[in-house]
Amino acid sequence: MSAPQSDLICVGAIAGSYGVRGEVRLKSFCAQPEEIETYSPLTNEDGSQSYSIALTRAVKGGFCGRIAGVETKEQADALKGLRLFTSRDQLPTLPSDEYYHADLIGVEVFDTGGVLLGTVKSVQNHGASDLLELMGEDLKGTVFLPFTLAAVPTVDLEQGRIIADPPEGLF
Known part of the structure; x- marks a missing residue:
């Protein structure tokens, strides 16, 4: 089942246990949050462990769900912080103006004159819109x-570059 890391996309994370019967709190990073269940089974970051997930209900900040083989609060607690991945080929093809965050990280950003501004370290969103952390x-x-x-x-992933026209005074 192991896939190269670039072929795995993080679609969620386990936030901890929920109740005492082995359920977990699950954060979904999918555009349609409930779709995380359709990608099950999910894997850990290196693809070595597999997790079959079934959502049971929505809770504040995510979902409550069951993972096959997890029966106790202690087992659920042990999974806290686990990031969940699916293979890229399981995900829908995006429109031409949308990108998976994983594809943007590490891409060089140039200004409209061809000067290197920096490299994308992460993609952040604090409510208004996405921000590229350079x-x-x-x-x-x-x-x-x-x-x-x-x-x-311009985002040209095939050439591995982004062209930016940053707001005045940003750099």
Whole structure:
């Protein structure tokens, strides 16, 4: 079942146990959160462990669910923090203007004049819209670039680069 890491996409995480009968609290990173169940069985990060998941109900901040073989609160507690992955070929094909966060990490970002601004360290979202967290030698710290069409007109994953037109004063 093991797949190369780049072929695995993180679709959720276990937030801890729920109740005393072995149920887990589950955070879904899917666009339609309940769809995480359709990708079951999910794996750990290196693909060495498999987890069959069934959602039982929605709870604040996620879902309550059962994992095959987990019967006690202690077993569920032991899985807290586990990130859950599925293989890329299980996921739907995205429209041309949407990207999986995993595909953006590590991509170099250039300005419209071809000057390297930095590399994407992570994709953050604090409520309004996605932000590309950039790091680079010439940056004093990390810079958060709004991931909007105005600020990021071109994403060329085949060439491994992003062209940005950052707001004035960001760099």
